[in-house]
Amino acid sequence: MSSSDRVSNILMVGVGGQGVLLASEVLSEVMMRAGFDVKKSEVHGMAQRGGSVSTHVRFGPKVYSPLIRKGDADILFSFELLETVRYLDFLKKDARMVVNNQKILPPSVTLGVDEYPEDMPGMLRQHYPACEIVDALDIARRAGNSRALNIAFLGALSKYFAVEENLWNEVITSMLPPKLVDVNVQAFLLGRGGQIG
Amino acid sequence: MKVILSGNEAIARGAYEAGVTVATAYPGTPSTEILENISTYEGMYAAWSPNEKVALEVATGAAIGGARALAAMKHVGVNVAADPLFTASYTGVRGGLVIVTADDPEMHSSQNEQDNRNYAKFAKVPMLEPADSDEAKRFTRLAFELSERFDTPVFIRTTTRISHSKSIVELSEPQKGPVKPGIEKQPAKYVMLPANARRRHPIVEKRMKELEAFAEDFPENRMEIQDTSIGIITSGACYQYAKEAFPTYSFLKLGMVYPLPRKKIREFARQVKKLYAFEELDPFFEEQVRSLGIEITGKEVFPICGEFDPATAERGITGTREGTKQVEILPYLPPRPPTMCPGCPHRGIFYTLNKLNVFVAGDIGCYTLAFLPPLNAMDTCICMGASIGHAMGLDKALGQEALGRVVAVIGDSTFLHSGITGLLDVAYNRGACTIIILDNWTTAMTGRQDHPGTGVTLKGEGTSKVDYVTLAKSLGIRHVKKVNPFNLKTLNTVLRREVNRPEPSVVISDAPCVLYRRAAKGAEKPLLSVESSECIGCRACLKLGCPALEWRKSAPQEGGAKGKKKGEAFINPYLCVGCELCAQLCKKGVIRKKDVQ
Numbered sequence: 001m002s003s004s005d006r007v008s009n010i011l012m013v014g015v016g017g018q019g020v021l022l023a024s025e026v027l028s029e030v031m032m033r034a035g036f037d038v039k040k041s042e043v044h045g046m047a048q049r050g051g052s053v054s055t056h057v058r059f060g061p062k063v064y065s066p067l068i069r070k071g072d073a074d075i076l077f078s079f080e081l082l083e084t085v086r087y088l089d090f091l092k093k094d095a096r097m098v099v100n101n102q103k104i105l106p107p108s109v110t111l112g113v114d115e116y117p118e119d120m121p122g123m124l125r126q127h128y129p130a131c132e133i134v135d136a137l138d139i140a141r142r143a144g145n146s147r148a149l150n151i152a153f154l155g156a157l158s159k160y161f162a163v164e165e166n167l168w169n170e171v172i173t174s175m176l177p178p179k180l181v182d183v184n185v186q187a188f189l190l191g192r193g194g195q196i197g
Numbered sequence: 198m199k200v201i202l203s204g205n206e207a208i209a210r211g212a213y214e215a216g217v218t219v220a221t222a223y224p225g226t227p228s229t230e231i232l233e234n235i236s237t238y239e240g241m242y243a244a245w246s247p248n249e250k251v252a253l254e255v256a257t258g259a260a261i262g263g264a265r266a267l268a269a270m271k272h273v274g275v276n277v278a279a280d281p282l283f284t285a286s287y288t289g290v291r292g293g294l295v296i297v298t299a300d301d302p303e304m305h306s307s308q309n310e311q312d313n314r315n316y317a318k319f320a321k322v323p324m325l326e327p328a329d330s331d332e333a334k335r336f337t338r339l340a341f342e343l344s345e346r347f348d349t350p351v352f353i354r355t356t357t358r359i360s361h362s363k364s365i366v367e368l369s370e371p372q373k374g375p376v377k378p379g380i381e382k383q384p385a386k387y388v389m390l391p392a393n394a395r396r397r398h399p400i401v402e403k404r405m406k407e408l409e410a411f412a413e414d415f416p417e418n419r420m421e422i423q424d425t426s427i428g429i430i431t432s433g434a435c436y437q438y439a440k441e442a443f444p445t446y447s448f449l450k451l452g453m454v455y456p457l458p459r460k461k462i463r464e465f466a467r468q469v470k471k472l473y474a475f476e477e478l479d480p481f482f483e484e485q486v487r488s489l490g491i492e493i494t495g496k497e498v499f500p501i502c503g504e505f506d507p508a509t510a511e512r513g514i515t516g517t518r519e520g521t522k523q524v525e526i527l528p529y530l531p532p533r534p535p536t537m538c539p540g541c542p543h544r545g546i547f548y549t550l551n552k553l554n555v556f557v558a559g560d561i562g563c564y565t566l567a568f569l570p571p572l573n574a575m576d577t578c579i580c581m582g583a584s585i586g587h588a589m590g591l592d593k594a595l596g597q598e599a600l601g602r603v604v605a606v607i608g609d610s611t612f613l614h615s616g617i618t619g620l621l622d623v624a625y626n627r628g629a630c631t632i633i634i635l636d637n638w639t640t641a642m643t644g645r646q647d648h649p650g651t652g653v654t655l656k657g658e659g660t661s662k663v664d665y666v667t668l669a670k671s672l673g674i675r676h677v678k679k680v681n682p683f684n685l686k687t688l689n690t691v692l693r694r695e696v697n698r699p700e701p702s703v704v705i706s707d708a709p710c711v712l713y714r715r716a717a718k719g720a721e722k723p724l725l726s727v728e729s730s731e732c733i734g735c736r737a738c739l740k741l742g743c744p745a746l747e748w749r750k751s752a753p754q755e756g757g758a759k760g761k762k763k764g765e766a767f768i769n770p771y772l773c774v775g776c777e778l779c780a781q782l783c784k785k786g787v788i789r790k791k792d793v794q
Contacts, residue, residue, distance in 0.1 A: 014634045015533065025201075025363075032201050032365060039329070040201070041362040043220055043305065050744055051535035060207075065441035066362035066434065072476060085527050105769075106533040109570060112529040112748030113765065127526050 007060030009068040010157075013087050014079025015104045016051045019150030022175075023077075024055035026154060029171045031059040034163050041066035050107075052083060053103075077157050079150070080104050081120035096160060097131040099124060100153050133158065136191065143187035151176075151184040155191020165192070204359040207330035208297060209234030210366065212267050212336025215293070216373040217241060219259035220254035221512035223614060224643035226306035227360040228299035232269055232456050233646075236655045241321065245646055245655045247767045248581070248614040249274035253281045258293035258349075263384060265341050269297040271582065272313045277615065280314070282350070285398040286320045288387050289404075291350035292376045293341030296322075297353045298358045302477045303504035305610045306357075308561070308580065312478035317352050317455035321401050323408050324352035324455045325417070332362040336417070336452065345376060347411075349402055354454065356477065358434040358504065409456040415511070418454025420465055427514065428469025430462065435505055439475045442510040457485050457494035466491045473498075473514060475521060477505050521602030534549030537566050539745040540774035542637055542708035545682045546606070547574040548741055548778070549689050555602050555696060557588035560616070562608035563642045563710075564635055568724070581611050589628040597786045601697040604631045610640035611646045615661060617672070623701045624673030631695045632703045633664055635682075637710040645713060669703040676702035683779045710773060722775030723790040727766045731787040738779040738788065745772035746779060 010027065014020040021042055028040040036059040043054045056068045070089050075096045078084035084099050091097070101121060108114040117123070121133045136153035140146050151172060158168055172188055173181050200527035202210060208231050214221060216337070220243045223231040236243040246252035249270040257265035275298050277793060298316065301307040317324035325340055327333040333355065340351040382651035385393050412418055424445045431439050432451040433670050440448065449465040450456070464485075474495035483495035499505070511517065537544055547567035550557050551574040559565055559575040560583060568575040579589050588605035595603075607616045612634050623630050640646040647653045652662035669677045676698060680691050695702045738746055750764040768779070768788070780788040 016535070028201055029362060032199070038201060039362060039364045041358060048527065050533070050538070052533040064437040064444075065507050066364070066437065067359055069441075069507050082530070083533070086533075088526070105533045105744075107569075107742065107744065108531045110744060110747040111742070111751070112736070114529075116531070117527055123526055136208050169495075183498055 007058050007063055008075075009073045010057040010075050010077060011054065011073040011087060011090050012077045013052070013069055013083045014056065014077070015083060016053050018053075018079045018104075019147070020053050020055055020079055023150040023154045024057050026168075026171055027057050027157070027174065028059075028173055030163055030167055031057075033167055036060060037063045039063045039066040054087060054165075058191040067116070070088075075157070075160060077153075079153065081124075082106070082116065084120070084124060097124070097128050098153075098157050098160075099131060099133050100136045100149070101133050102137055134191070137149065139190045140187050142173035143183055143190050145180075145183045145187070148184045152187035152191040155188040155193075158164060158192050160190070198368045199365050200368060201363045202330045202334070202362055203230065203363045204327065204330050204333040204355050205230035205299075205361070206234050207328070207333035207366050208269070208337050208353065208355070209238070210609070211334040211367065212295075213238040213373045214334070214369050215265055215338045215341045216371060217265045217341070218378075219256060219264050219266040220244075220269070221246045221255045221267075222269040223247070223249050223252055223274060224610075224640050224646040225249075225274050225299070226643055227355070227357040227645065228269050228271045228274070228297060229643045230360075231297060232655060233344075233615045233761070236616060243655055245647055245648060249278040250281060250510070253278040253285070254429075256294060256296075257281060257285050257290070258345075260292045261288075262292065263381065264292040265344040265374040266292060267295045267337075270299070271307065272300040272311055273309065274298075275313055275316055277581070279320075282316070282322070283320045284389050284394075285350050286322050287394055288400055289400075290344055290350060291377065291381065292374055293344035295337065295344060295349055295353060297342045297355065300354060300356045300478075302356055302358075308578065310478060312481060313352075313354055313482045314454050315479065317354075321405055322350050322352055323347070323453060324354050325452055326354045327359060327452070327455045328433050328436045328450070329359070330362070332417075332452070333359060334366050339417070341374065344375070347408055349404055349408075352675050354433070356434055356504075362434075362742040363466075387701060409459065412453050412456055412458040412459050415453055415458070417614045418458050418461060419450045419452070420461070421448040421450065422468060423447050425469045427471050427473065428465055429473045429475050430465070430486065431475040432482075433477075435475050435477055437700040438507045439508040439510045443514065451482070454481070457482070458697065459489055461492065461599065462486055462489065466493075475499060475505075475510055477514070509551055523744055524611060536569070536742065536744050537563060537567060538711050539743050539772045540711035540776040542682045542706060542710070543567065543635055544572070544741055544743065545685055545688055545778050546633065546635065546706050547572040549786060550574040550604065552689065553692060553696065553739075555604050556591065556599075558584040558591065558603065558605040560584040560607040560611050561642075562611055562635070564606060564608060564664050571740050575606075582607070582615030582619055585616050585623060585630070585632055588630040588632065589619070589623050589626070592628045592630050600629055600699055604633055604692075604696055606633045606635060609634060609636040609638065609650045609665075610639070610646075612665075613649050617668070620669065620674065620703070621672050625786055628701055629699045630701055631692075631698070632701075633692075634703060634705045636665060636705055636707050637713070638714050639710050641710045645710065665703075665705050673703050674703050674789070677705070678699060678702070679705045679707050681708060682706040683776055683778060685778065711776075722777075724768070724770055724773045724775045725780055725788050726768050726770070726791050727778065728787040728789060729765060729767075731785055732762070732765040735784055735787055736766070737782045737784055738766050739776055741782065743779060745769045745774075
């Protein structure tokens with residue numbers, strides 16, 4: 001048995017420009033303040049936008065590797081439907097899956113060479129019955145700004161961790177520019193399943 | 198106080214705590230954030246240099262003046278800085294001099310995956326390699342102490358996985374270096390005439406012996422003796438992977454990867470039954486350990502190519518890897534490579550070059566993505582600045598056959614980094630070459646850093662600004678033309694004319710990066726949309742490869758009958774920025790501006 005048994009492995013994936021990295025920074029900071037050892041590693045290609053992005057977040061009493069091994073992820077947190085499928089081999093057998101119900105077309109699809117698979121939510125649910133599909137864009141819009149999508153979605157993920165709501169709010173408040181704090185805290189709470197207060 | 202920092206942020210913090218007063222770099226993934234973070238601390242000169250050679254020379258000058266100085270670069274940047282490096286090793290320093298090399302196993306954002314540990318051996322310079330952010334900070338401070346104690350430049354080597362991973366760091370208070378900066382003449386030490394250099398070389402060899410002795414007792418070269426059936430010699434991120442996979446085996450974790458502690462290695466080898474070298478890229482430890490007559494397993498079970506992870510250790514040592522299951526819920530997954538942004542000023546240039554069917558000698562930058570379909574307009578890309586030399590070489594080798602068929606394309610920052618000398622050669626030796634400088638007013642690919650052509654420093658202060666037209670003319674290029682890359686008709690006319698000109702010529706594409714904030718202010722344009730009923734489905738606009746343009750297939754009943762269109766173009770309003778290139782290509786004129794809301 002390896003010492004990583006008590007380490008939680010969260011794989012966050014999406015498309016460049018969706019705010020995956022910021023969401024992973026908030027998660028890492030929260031876990032550090034909750035008293036864990038934390039490592040976070042991002043994998044992104046050479047350009048600014050549009051490419052596949054993944055971030056590995058690991059926390060526990062002592063974390064060695066900044067990368068999650070294939071087959072070891074406890075939760076896949078996917079910002080985009082198709083990207084979910086690209087990383088399935090990272091998942092543990094009984095892994096949780098939280099998926100944002102958003103389609104971003106890859107270049108070969110916009111060019112008309114490939115087709116975007118139909119009914120991805122249905123297909124994911126069929127293979128992973130515990131998969132939670134979230135409409136983070138809608139939540140962010142209800143909170144007042146579609147760009148708070150990443151924090152709204154993080155709200156949905158936050159339910160899977162035994163961390164107090166206050167700590168999340170505190171970290172979001174400390175990490176976002178002051179004028180965006182309110183809308184992001186609202187988006188987070190809505191994503192977590194609360195009501196706008 | 199504890200904070201979460203990336204390896205690069207931690208190196209910046211380490212430099213601040215070590216009392217560095219001069220820090221220089223040229224941006225390059227994965228090293229860029231080191232200087233960006235250093236520039237946020239007070240009391241330090243932090244600057245983007247035009248290239249890594251200049252960065253190292255400035256840092257060396259500062260160290261000769263007694264200051265603590267740091268130069269940061271990506272692995273291939275050290276190739277550019279190699280000339281001053283090898284001789285700074287002879288002269289030594291006065292204030293501490295630390296060179297950060299950020300290597301990129303797996304080539305996440307690089308053209309090769311060279312292992313820069315070889316530079317430590319080659320240039321006879323000690324090298325430290327941190328394994329997480331806390332070590333990155335501590336080792337940076339240590340490197341300055343070593344540099345002054347042994348009178349040598351010191352390398353800090355990271356890999357992408359250390360530079361771009363975050364982990365917890367304990368902050369300390371800043372201190373000052375022990376040397377008092379000031380003018381101190383020691384020409385015999387710093388003027389490397391052959392007579393002086395001959396006297397310095399034995400000093401370098403003696404220093405390496407002393408450093409090797411130091412490495413024996415260096416606490417960061419750490420033996421962790423547990424289960425002695427297997428012992429693993431490793432460093433950096435690889436230590437974490439192996440420790441994750443085999444926490445109970447014995448480890449020799451090297452904080453200093455050159456020179457190696459030979460006695461300690463022998464002692465470790467004696468204590469374990471089977472010895473492994475677990476290292477990414479070259480068999481750097483493996484070969485040195487084997488040269489001591491010690492049996493060791495390395496590259497016969499671990500790959501030379503690419504980045505490792507804990508599974509690499511498992512596969513190599515036990516031959517198995519538990520728990521990987523492949524779930525195949527889709528037979529084929531469309532790839533998602535990075536693309537040029539909607540509204541990118543490079544797109545029109547490469548669309549035109551594709552139409553002209555020329556050989557495009559390319560360079561390093563976002564525009565290297567022009568290699569991808571549908572633009573398919575890049576034919577070489579080797580290193581910073583090489584495009585111009587390639588075009589010149591093709592012209593000289595092929596003569597008349599190359600005329601009208603070859604261009605070089607180079608970004609503004611890349612041109613200033615190492616394209617000027619190539620252009621000088623074209624002018625001097627009369628190459629019938631066309632050089633297109635893609636001036637997007639920033640170093641776009643690494644995240645929009647300033648450079649000598651932007652008129653702004655790393656600290657955000659206004660400064661001089663290169664005038665490319667005057668520069669090209671003063672080098673001896675008579676035909677220099679600025680173009681607006683969003684006007685396809687003019688582009689076609691200008692490029693066709695210049696490519697066919699039997700003389701050196703320069704075309705400057707002048708338009709800011711679409712992500713460039715200073716230019717974006719107040720420049721929002723009306724978005725475009727396709728008048729669906731009038732689109733004939735000719736796909737002309739799709740040849741731009743703009744992410745905002747989508748092909749939408751017609752429903753089967755519409756598309757089945759002869760004469761009906763198979764589909765039509767659609768513009769995604771969330772991605773369009775209103776650059777209007779597609780409207781210029783629409784044969785029916787049905788891509789139109791929408792009203793500004």
